Structures are given as structure tokens and as C-alpha cells.
Amino acid sequence: MTLQMFVQSLINSILSGGVLILIAMGLTIILGIMKVVNFAHGEFYMLGGFGIWWFFAEHGLNFVLALILSVTLVGILGVAIERGLFKPFRENAFPSLIISCGILLVFRAATQLSFGLVDHAVPTPEAFKGMIQVSGAFLSKERLIVICITLALIIGLYVFIKFTKAGLAMRAVSDNPAAASLQGMSVDRISSLAFFIGSVLAATAGCLTGPIFYVSPTMGAEPGLMAFVVIVLGGIGSITGTVIAGLIIGFIEGFGAIPFGTNYATVMVYVVLLITLIFKPMGLLGHAEK
Amino acid sequence: MGRIKSKHNNRNFHFMVLAMGLLLLAAALLVMQPAPAEADEGTVNVGIMAPLSGPGAPWGIATARVLELQFKQINDAGGVKVGNKVYKLKWYKEDDKYMGSAAAQAAARLIHDLDCKVIFGTNGSSPVLAMHPITTDNKVPVFCNSFADDAVSPERKYNFRTSMTSHQYAPVVWKYAKGRWPEIKRVAAIGQNDATGKEETNHIKLACEPLGIAVDIELFEPGQKEFYPLLTRVLAKKPDAMDPTCCALGSASLIMKQARELGFKGKFISSVFLDPTLNGPIAGFDNIEGSLTVTWDLANGSPGERAFYKMWCDNWNPKEFNVSPTIFYTGAEIWLEAIQKVGDIDADKVRNLIESGHMFNTTIYGKVKFSGKDYYGVDHQLITPVVISEVKDKKLVEIWRGK
Amino acid sequence: MLKNRRLTPNMVLLVIAILLILFPMLSGNKYYLRTITTLAIAIVLTSGFRLIALTGQLSIAQAAFMGVGAYCSTLLIMNLGWNSWICFFLAGFAAALTAGIVGFITLRIKEIYFAIATLALNELFRLIWVEWDTLFGGPAGIVNIPSPDPILGIHFGSVVSFYYIAVLLLFSATAMMLRIERSRIGLIFSSIREFDTLAASLGVNLIWEKVKAFMIACFFAGMAGALYAHLQHFISPVDFTLMDSVMFLLYGVIGGLESVWGPAVGCTVMIFIPVGLRLIPNYNPVIEPIIFGGILILVMRFCPGGLVGLFQKLVSDLKKTESQKGEQEHAAA
Incomplete structure (x- = not known):
């Protein structure tokens, strides 16, 4: 492997890992705090993508404004779904899992019926166009920006959970909802907040990757699945674990593809997941339920 | 998951069984309705x-x-x-x-x-x-x-x-391409990892090898969007041209866009489908300029x-x-x-x-x-x-x- | 009032059995015969899923084990020319063996982690079938799978014969699982689910019991897979995907996992809904996922115990009001 290929693979790995982490982060918060198995998480990613396409590409809004608008709308939708559908089923995996499957089917089919006959392109904003070259390897500016924003969001989220009052309340609810509510915390409000953050993170990922890739009704399927793989590999509820697992999968896809091809890299991801779970049944950094 | 059997449930067991029977009966009745679509005369x-x-x-x-x-x-x-x-x-x-x-x-x-x-x-x-x-x-x-x-x-x-299919298209388009650009010696054929993609890439191989063009086949999972790792592997073999065969519009467009981003300078020659009005917005119009394809413009045909x-x-x-x-x-x-x-x-x-x-x-x-x-x-x-x-x-x- | 309406489950089973056996003679509609054949396969798979769920494990890999059975029987028949009825059972054993090996390693994992592990397993199996194309035919699959070999001059090529094989499989699988659940093993299974450490302290070998449940479920999954291969005459990796595994999970939960009847009710309702919808004139199949998803959401939101759970609740409510009425009448008298 030449130096150029090595650097390129390094960049590729961080890129694929970064986007995965952003999506998985939202899922780990939802699953970790509310114990709601949300199979529809990828659909929030998809809706975020459609939001940016609708506001930015179709109606010519400013990119940042369109991003904020789309992300907020998806966040509100997330809260509405949490309040209306998931609320009775916190801590109860089966019903929430089935409901989220229902949501997945409905959202996917509804977007397909409304916009879905073509894969929609989201143009890259002028400021983000162009390429950067690092020792023979290529990196587009739009991807660099996505990495920066992802990094900022991860750090922001970490600080929020570790050092703010709301973050503390979230952790308390996650550990023991009954005790937390006895301490005067509103479990309802915390859960809504968690779901809001979760869906906003997924939607942000959808908005940011819109210009890099394209927007289609089935775009949430693969990331939604991989997000589960990431959080289970990392340990549910652990932000550090999610970051590590996301990077591991990114590196497997980035470097594994070079000698074997991408189809074998996918096989390797699942093998690594299974082997890890055999030796660490709670994921890399997960801890046992009390 | 909660408890299974209590005395209470056992008493209801008969009702449950009855319900099952009724349900199946209903299904059977539904089924026994005459088929609605007997073709009328004419x-x-x-x-x-x-x-x-x-x-x-x-x-x-x-x-x-x-x-x-x-x-x-x-x-x-x-x-x-x-x-x-x-x-x-x-x-x-x-x-x-x-x-x-x-x-x-x-x-x-x-x-x-x-x-x-x-x-x-x-x-x-x-x-x-x-x-x-x-x-x-x-x-x-x-x-x-x-x-x-x-x-x-x-x-x-x-x-x-x-x-x-690509079996008919590939020989024609690659013969033409080889005649026009004799310097093409190596081609990367990229297809979806499903029955269609495997057949297409194989057809390209069959078409190119008699012309003295080496073919590298790469397959990806349907729905994949990040092609940087795949293309890094492909470009290391220095292909002169690339055939993003897959019919899926979005995937083919992204392959072409990302290949250009990674510095690929050769031609895109598609033995299946490529249409700038559809691929262009995602792939970037500059990126696909000069490509060859077997698709043609119905609007001006x-x-x-x-x-x-x-x-x-x-x-x-x-x-x-x-x-x-x-x-x-x-x-x-x-x-x-x-x-x-x-x-x-x-x-x-x-x-x-x-x-x-x-x-x-x-x-x-x-x-x-x-x-x-x-x-x-x-x-x-x-x-x-x-x-x-x-x-x-x-x-x-x-x-x-x-x- | 209840006393003079004594219905034993066995009687009802008999009635259902007679109905199912007579059905092909009453209606010659091959489309419905085929639908019920697929329904029977789905019920076998979903009951297996439920049996595993009894031990507290959520398996999203049932379709993969169905695939193991399908590929095993198909390859033995087509490459080695073995008798298809022997292969039919070998398919079950192959799936159970695979399940035993895989289960021994993975069943230590619990809860959602196990679910995702099985999900990965399902993908892994699919990728093996896709990549190993010299043996498994790759993504294009295997075509021209023959019908089962004739027995005593009876040929098994028609839709009706598949229907009867499927009904037979359904009954034997259901009877077997019912027996298991009502036996000591069933009690051990639910003890594991309720409180695994306590069960272990009482001398229950957790892993072995879980593996047992897994193997029994996958044995029937494998047989169902072999039947499926004969029915379709064609198999490919896309027939045994994650989505199919998730479907069996959905059917089971919609029916209600608490009851033995849950899988049957769930599968029947969910498979016959699209069939029923098509009786609407000018029905457009495009909206089907929305209806399907809507039903999932509504059923789960308002009766998390599934359809059987809902029915039980209705009955107990009815009885309560009746007994209250009786008491009132008694008091009035």
C-alpha cells in the first residue's frame, strides 16, 4: 500500500465513521435513556435529507437556514411521535420495536408516494465546493466541513450530558427512572428532550450528507441498520463507546475494502460485531443493567 | 415480556380457541367467495x-x-x-x-x-x-x-x-470506444452485488477481453453511497475508463462524482444507462461531460x-x-x-x-x-x-x- | 352460563384441521391455496420465533435458518440426487445443527444485544450465499428446483399437494411446540425468562436450555425452508433477508407472544389483510405499506398484548360485566 493510498484510506475511514457516529449518537441516547427500540431512526435521517432538499434545493432558501428549519421540524416530529406513540412503552422493548417498524413503513411509503420517483440531488453550496489535496490523497471541502461539524456536535453533546443539569437529569433517568422522578425530575420532559436530541442528530446527518450523496426515500435503511450495529458494538448509552465503535466500523470499511473489496468489508463488520459480543456481551463500553 | 399463565387466563382459554376457529372460518369464508374477476364475454x-x-x-x-x-x-x-x-x-x-x-x-x-x-x-x-x-x-x-x-x-x-441487456449492448459500445480511443487498455466495471450487477459486469468482461482490454470487476452492496473506499481500490489499478453499469440512477451518479473527486481522469462508458438530465444533478454535469452511453435522447429521436x-x-x-x-x-x-x-x-x-x-x-x-x-x-x-x-x-x- | 358451552382446545383444533383438510375440495382457487401454504410456512417460522422468545431471547435470524434448510435440501437434491423426503428432514437437522453451533456461542448474549447479534447473523448468512457463488449460485440463486419425489405413485407437483404438506408440517410443528410448552421444559424456559439467575441457581443449565429452544425452533424453520424451496422452484439470497426475519417478529408480536395462538392469529391476520384489501375494486397496491404500517402502530399502541391479548381482555371485561349483572340481579331478587 502506497503512502497516498494509506492517507486516502485514513480519510475515507474517518469520513464513513463520522457520519455513522452522528446517526448512531442519536439512537444511543434514545435507546439508552428511554429504552425504546427505535427501528425508525434511519427515517429521521431520511426526513432531514428531504427537508434540506425541499427548503434549499427546491425553494432556494439559504443553506444554513434550511438546515435549521429542517432539523427543527424533524425534531418536533420526533417529540410528537414520542408523546403520542412511544410514551406508554418506555422500558418495554416489544411494543416500541413494532411501533417503530410501523413508523418506518409509513414514512418510507409516504415519502415515496409524494416525492419518490427520482433520486433527488441537493446542490453543494458554493462556499463548500472544491477539493483539497493531502500528500496525494483527495478530500472534498464539503466532506471536510461535515467532519468538522460532526466533531463539534460530538464534543457539544458530551459536554451537555456530562456537565449540564439537563444532562445530569438524563443520566439519572437512564439509570433509574423511578428514583429520578422521586427526586422531582420530570421523566416525560427528559424523555421528550432525549427524543428531540436524537432525531435532531439524525436529521442533521441527513442534511449534511444530502449534498454529498443524494436524497431518496430508502436512504435511511442502511444507516438505520448500521447505527444499531454501532451502538451495540460500542455499548448502549455510552457516547465514548459509540464514537469508538463508529470509528472501528469506518476503519474496517475504509481499509478492509482495499485488499478484499467492499462486499467483503461488510462481511467483516458483522464478524467483528459477533466476535466482540461473544467476548463482551454488553458491547465494548456497555455496563450491565442494574 | 410479562407473565404467561395465570388461572384467569386459563379460563379464557376456551374463548381464545373459539376465536381462532372463528378467525379461520372467516378467512375460509372470505376465500370461498367466487373469484370476482371471471372474464366477461368480450x-x-x-x-x-x-x-x-x-x-x-x-x-x-x-x-x-x-x-x-x-x-x-x-x-x-x-x-x-x-x-x-x-x-x-x-x-x-x-x-x-x-x-x-x-x-x-x-x-x-x-x-x-x-x-x-x-x-x-x-x-x-x-x-x-x-x-x-x-x-x-x-x-x-x-x-x-x-x-x-x-x-x-x-x-x-x-x-x-x-x-x-448489457449482453447485447456491451460489445457494440466497447468496440466503438476501442476504435475511437485505442489507448484504452484497462477498464473498471462496477456493479451492484446482486444478480443484475453480476451479469452486467460479466457481460462487460466478455465484451472487452477480445478487444484486448483488461477488466477489473468491483461489486458493491445495493444502496451503498460511500464509494471512496471502493474507488480507492479501483483507482490503484489505474484504469483508463470506467463502466458504472448499475441501473440504479443514484449509485451510478455517485460513483462518477466520487471517482472524479478522487482524481480519475478517464472516460465513463456506460453499457447500460446514463442520461445527463437524470444523472447530471447528482453526478455533476462537468464530471460526466464526454461520456459514452447506449441511452439515447427520446425527446430528439x-x-x-x-x-x-x-x-x-x-x-x-x-x-x-x-x-x-x-x-x-x-x-x-x-x-x-x-x-x-x-x-x-x-x-x-x-x-x-x-x-x-x-x-x-x-x-x-x-x-x-x-x-x-x-x-x-x-x-x-x-x-x-x-x-x-x-x-x-x-x-x-x-x-x-x-x- | 359457561358450563353448557364446554369447548376443549382439542375439539377446536380438530374443527380447524377438518376445515383445512376439506378446504381444497370446497374451493379450487389455487391462489388461496398458495396463500394458505405460505401462511402455514409463516406460522411455523413465527411459532419458532415465539419458542425462542419464551426463553427471553429475541431472534431476528429465523429467515436465515429457513434459508439454511432451503439451501441444504436443494443442494443435496440437485447435486447428489438424494431423495427429497430424506432431504426434507435433513434440512431440518442441518438448520438445527447450525442453530446449535451458533446458539452455543451467541446465546450468552442477552436482550437487544442478542437481537442485533442475530440480525448480524442473518446478514452474514445472506452474504455467504451471495459471495460463495460456486456452491450457492450467488445472488442469481438456484433455478429449476424439482418437485418432491413421488411416494407410492403419488406425485407432488401441484399446488394442492404443497398445501397438504404445509398443513401437515404446520400441525406437527404446532403440536410439538405445544407439547414442549406444556411440559417441564416449557416451565424451565419461562423460568429462564422470568429470572435467569434464580433459575441457574436452582440447577438449570441456562445456555443448554436456550440452545435447546433455539434448535427446536430452527429445526422446523429448516423444514419450512425446504418446503418453500420446492414450492417456489427457485431460491435466492433475497428470499431470506433481514426484512423477512423482522416480518416473523412482527407477525408474532401482533398476534401476541403470551399465547400459543398468537403466531397463528398474527400471521393469519397480517397475511390475509393484503388479500382482503385486493377485493376492493380499483385498489392500488401502492398504499399497502402505509396501511400495513398503520395497523402495526394502532394495534401496538392500543393493545400491546397483541390481538390475542386484546381478545382476552375483551372476554374478561365481558365476563366481569356479566357477573356484576348477575350479582345485581341476585341482590335485587
């Missing part, structure tokens, strides 16, 4: 099978739209005259979800329950292969679009393919092609146009011509006419006939003219047209 039932949901939906929905309009127009014009009887068409659509099992179930409904005499559909190898036992056993002609070589073979007696394209634009969004409806529209035209010609809707007579090399008159391609005996063992492959176009100024420009 109507003939035809089936439209298309992927109306799932990843193939863009093709399927477009196909269903066009076929429904086509049949409606035929009925409005008085129907089809077969022998000395005039039939109206009654059509049923079914969703195969782009899956084999769903296609078999859908075919069972169209044939056993609705008594359809012909099926127009579907896209994809797995659905076409899965419905073959039902369609062939019941002597129902199928006009399909599947890139699998297997979809057309002597034992699939009533399968006809009305689309050309022959009068028939223009009329077809206009029909779409008059009724639906031009942005949603794709090639899938053209295939099945042609299939329907051929079947209708065949039953009028032989004066019977019998599948064997239709098959004999098609195998006899009859020249069919179609709107889009003009006079066409079925061939393919030397490769598939049976003349069930529609041969249409091959057109090579080049992308110039964000448009497809026809540069070569076969007979």
Missing part, C-alpha cells in the same frame, strides 16, 4: 406486475402509469379485434416489491385468481425467475425486463424479453420516440421519466399485435408467431423482431437498434446508430 384480463414499493419503485410506478394509460387508450379506441371478436382490456396491477417471493405470490393472484392471459413485467432477475414456474405451467406469456441470462431460455417457454416522450410529459412530470416504461410499452404493443395477427389469445400461437421471426411494428423502435437462439437457445430476445450517444453540453448527442 373482455380479456391482462396483468401488470411492477415493483410498486421498495427500491425498484421508481421503475415500477412509472411502468404502471404508462401501461394503464396505454390500455385505457386502446379501450377508448374500441378495443382489440381478435379473430372476429372485439375485446376490451381489463387490467390488474400487482406489486412484486422487487422480491422473488412477492412476485410468485403476485403471479399466483394474477393467474389463478384473476385469470390474466398475459403479464407485462417485471423488472429484476429474482422476481422474473421466481414467477416462472407459475406462468409457464399455466401458459401465460410474460414480457419481462431482466438482465439475467436465465430469464430467457428454452424451458421458460413463454418468457419474452423486450429490453436489450425518431417521430415515434418523440411521441412517446411527449405522452409522458403531457401526463406526468418530465423529471420522473425513466426507461422502464418504454420496455413494457413495447411489450404490450407486441402482444397486442401478435394476438390480432394470429386471431387468438392462445399463448402457443403467440409464441409461434414470435419465434417465426415476425417483424413487429412498434412505436418506439419501429420494425423489430425477436432473436437470440445462438446465445439463449431460443428466439425470445427482442432485438432493437443500438444507439451510442455522447454527453455534450449536458445533453445526449447521438453519434452512432446500428441497424
